[in-house]
Amino acid sequence: MRDSRYIITGLIVFVVLLTFPLWSNAGKAASPPQPNLDTPAIQNLEQKQCVEATEYMRADHMQLLEDWRNQVVREGKRIYVAANGKEYEMSLENSCFECHSSKTQFCDQCHNYLDVEPDCWTCHLEPKEP
Amino acid sequence: MGMAFSFILVVILILIVALGVLVPGLQYFFAVVVPYAALLTFLAGMVMRVLKWARAPVPFRIPTTTGQQRSLPWIKASALDNPSTTAGVIGRMALEILLFRSLFRNTRLELHQGSRLAYHWEKWLWLGALLFHWSMLLVVLRHLRFFTEPVPGFVTLLADLDGFFRFGLQGLYISGVTFLVAVTYLFLRRVLIPQLRYISLPADYIPLFLLLGIGSTGILMRYFYRVDVTAVKELTMGLVTLQPVVPDGLGMLFFIHLFLVSVLAAYFPFSKLVHMGGIFLSPTRNLPNDSRARRHINPWNYPVPVHTYEEYEEEFRDKMKLAGLPVEKEG
Structure with a gap:
């Protein structure tokens, strides 16, 4: 064990680096994001329901938005027929922001939590914060 | 045979978790108990393996030289391939660990025109291995975004660079693609080269199938059959803050991904994958070749009773005189 001081130092460095998430978060409470749905437009809705089911929107909204973009920009179609038969205008600014009128209270909550930076805002205008 | 066994084993693992999470109550087991147990096994196993190696005596230099040793001043020495100083050794280890210097020397041996032996330039294994290991490092570092809050800047920077290209509206992580390509290459290499296939054991295939499973479930979850990533991060943050909760909406693909990662982590210290730690302890790489410049005394030497002439x-x-044998001293 002549080299033990190097080996043990290396081992300690290895364990410390590997447990970085454990000690860097130690003592903190893991608070999940709370996207705020309390906007006037949503309050006035009779049935509080997005264009598709909540579970679908949570996991697949990026896919939906991409489909909408392709439909509108490339195919020229503007009407989206949802799974429940309701029709919506495929528009981020006119449909989505109608209800989700606050970017900081809605979009950014999860996007910041997950360190995702969608490039919606390279073309679209951010909604004015109420 | 080894391949079929390993494949069936990984399929069984996937079936265990896929059926297991359907049972109410077992979700907690697969999302919390298994990852914690795997992490503990990984850490304790790695530490024990390395300490076991540390106990092995390495009293002398083992110079497997690939370059000119330091000798007379007018003979050019190869400072990195045959180092005689600590700095040179650090250089050699860095080359080995970061760029796989030894693998770069790989050659292929073939007989030509009957009995003429030829060594071929063979860099594909080196390239595949380099691609695989660096991709894996990037993928692991990128996953830190699930384990930290707020996410450190270097993780964001890595993800931005890695996700330079687009897949639809999302960033396409190149490291994810190169990871799968490299693992597939390393697998096909084993299958298609007859000599290699002959010497391949289940221990060679199992890590490959696990990695293929982990990589493909990851890619599927990100680009094709998405899961609720916010729920995923709620789970992972709960795990790292030691307040585990199992949120709703964790998809089946996520459970398979997590379980395979846990199995790989727990299997790691007991498999050939432990070369991650072993590479640092290679005596032929981490000792300077200075046997002729310095005298190395075996530290384990104990006094031996000797009988001098x-x-x-x-x-x-x-008796010698009587027998007529020559002696050095008379009387």
């Missing part, structure tokens, strides 16, 4: 002659001088 002088003592021998002292003891048998009379």
Whole structure:
């Protein structure tokens, strides 16, 4: 064990680096994001329901938005027929922001939590914060 | 045979978790108990393996040289391939660990025109291995975004660079693609080269199938059959803050991904994958070749009773003289 001081130092460095998430978060409470749905437009809705089911929107909204973009920009179609038969205008600014009128209270909550930076805002205008 | 066994084993693992999470109550087991147990096994196993190696005596230099040793001043020495100083050794280890210097020397041996032996330039294994390991490092570092809050800047920077290209509206992580390509290459290499296939054991295939499973579930979850990533991060943050909760909406693909990662982590210290730690302890790489410049005394030497010639002659001088043997000292 002549080299033990190097080996043990290396081992300690290895364990410390590997447990970085454990000690860097130690003592903190893991608070999940709370996207705020309390906007006037949503309050006035009779049935509080997005264009598709909540579970679908949570996991697949990026896919939906991409489909909408392709439909509108490339195919020229503007009407989206949802799974429940309701029709919506495929528009981020006119449909989505109608209800989700606050970017900081809605979009950014999860996007910041997950360190995702969608490039919606390279073309679209951010909604004015109420 | 080994391949079929390993494949069936990984399929069984996937079936265990896929059926297991359907049972109410077992979600907690697969999302919390298994990852914690795997992490503990990984850490304790790695530490024990390395300490076991540390106990092995390495009293002398083992110079497997690939370059000119330091010698007379007018002979050019190869400072990195045959180092005689600590700095040189650090250089050699860095080359080995970061760029796989030894693998770069790989050659292929073939007979030509009957019995003419030829060594071929063979860099594909080196390239595949380099691609795989660096991709894996990037993928692991990128996953830190699930384990930290707020996410450190270097993780964001890595993800931005890695996700330079687009897949639809999302960033396409190149490291994810190169990871799968490299693992597939390393697998096909084993299957298609007959000599290699002959020497391949289940221990060679199992890590490959696990990695293929982990990589493909990851890619599927990100680009094709998405899961609720916010729920995923709620789970992972709960795990790292030691307040585990199992949120709703964790998809089946996520459970398979997590379970395969846990199995790989727990299997890691007991498999050939432990070369991650072993590479640092290769005596042929991490010792300077200075055997001729410095005397290395075996630290484990203990006093050995010796009988010198002088003592021998002292003891048998009379008998030697009688027998007519020459002696060094008369009387």
